[in-house]
Amino acid sequence: MAETGPFRSHVSAVQLAGRLLCWSLAAAMATAAVRAVAHPHARWWSAVWSLPWWLFCAAGLAWGVLRLREKAARRPPRGGVRSDWGQAA
Numbered sequence: 001m002a003e004t005g006p007f008r009s010h011v012s013a014v015q016l017a018g019r020l021l022c023w024s025l026a027a028a029m030a031t032a033a034v035r036a037v038a039h040p041h042a043r044w045w046s047a048v049w050s051l052p053w054w055l056f057c058a059a060g061l062a063w064g065v066l067r068l069r070e071k072a073a074r075r076p077p078r079g080g081v082r083s084d085w086g087q088a089a
Contacts, residue, residue, distance in 0.1 A: 014070050017063035024059050028052035 031049045034040065 014066045021059040021063050024055040
């Protein structure tokens with residue numbers, strides 16, 4: 001059995017990709033704000049500025065693929081039973 005502790009929780013890959021997507025967007029927006037306000041001229045700044053945007057794109061693609069796989073694995077109920085599955089986006 002896996003170890004349990006205060007920092008161990010059961011989260012899916014879709015949730016982790018979603019968190020990475022949100023945090024990378026936040027970092028990208030923060031670096032864009034710094035670039036707009038401070039106009040940094042350091043040579044390394046272009047790499048720092050573009051890295052969160054590339055990470056955001058990669059995380060978005062990963063989240064989309066993982067979410068599609070998760071949705072495909074979940075099948076609708078058989079028969080005329082009405083459930084939350086039919087209302088899920």
